[in-house]
Amino acid sequence: MAGVTTGATGDDFAGVLTAVGPRLRALRRDRDITLAQLAEETGISVSTLSRLESGRRKPTLELMLPLAKAYGVQLDELVDAPPTGDPRIHPRPVKRHGMTFIPLTRHLGGLHAYKQIIPAGERRPGQLETRVHEGYEWLYVLSGRLRLVLGEHELVLGAGEVAEFDTRTPHAWTGAGPEAVEFLSLFGKQGERMHVRARPAGERRTADEETGDR
Numbered sequence: 001m002a003g004v005t006t007g008a009t010g011d012d013f014a015g016v017l018t019a020v021g022p023r024l025r026a027l028r029r030d031r032d033i034t035l036a037q038l039a040e041e042t043g044i045s046v047s048t049l050s051r052l053e054s055g056r057r058k059p060t061l062e063l064m065l066p067l068a069k070a071y072g073v074q075l076d077e078l079v080d081a082p083p084t085g086d087p088r089i090h091p092r093p094v095k096r097h098g099m100t101f102i103p104l105t106r107h108l109g110g111l112h113a114y115k116q117i118i119p120a121g122e123r124r125p126g127q128l129e130t131r132v133h134e135g136y137e138w139l140y141v142l143s144g145r146l147r148l149v150l151g152e153h154e155l156v157l158g159a160g161e162v163a164e165f166d167t168r169t170p171h172a173w174t175g176a177g178p179e180a181v182e183f184l185s186l187f188g189k190q191g192e193r194m195h196v197r198a199r200p201a202g203e204r205r206t207a208d209e210e211t212g213d214r
Contacts, residue, residue: 144181
């Protein structure tokens with residue numbers, strides 16, 4: 001329409017669409033989901049998902065809506081929509097591996113924050129299957145008891161206890177008792193480090209160590 005000026009150009013829209021593929025791939029890898037698993041959950045074929053991530057398929061609303069639902073994120077996160085000025089985050093819980101993940105950060109890159117809930121009775125005794133990947137993780141237990149396997153060590157963390165570790169160390173966790181466990185998790189692929197370290201039960205830090213961490 002003549003006389004009407006928009007705030008975005010064709011180049012702007014092209015740039016947004018071009019960035020969708022890498023964002024989708026980064027989100028899927030961050031959630032540790034295969035293309036086959038995502039295809040089963042969304043009903044979108046593996047080949048279409050692969051073309052979307054590589055930029056060979058144009059993202060459409062029909063494709064993006066089920067992906068946003070599967071990942072538990074807002075649609076504007078997938079397309080990197082400009083901010084509206086509202087800082088509030090509207091998290092959508094996602095269930096994986098018997099646990100509930102509630103995202104506490106808006107953006108797909110950088111540091112990720114989650115509230116994780118292991119339901120009552122979700123307890124895996126014996127040897128846990130550990131995993132290894134790039135990054136650094138920080139955990140803070142809100143309630144319940146969390147069993148953390150880290151390399152050759154096994155810890156039980158209670159409410160108010162904190163652990164941090166390099167995720168290249170084999171690790172896994174589960175509930176340590178019959179009650180539900182709620183904890184906060186910060187994860188960064190760039191190796192962001194906090195200043196509280198996991199220690200075996202009964203080993204306390206000295207005042208000098210506490211002061212030196214600040």
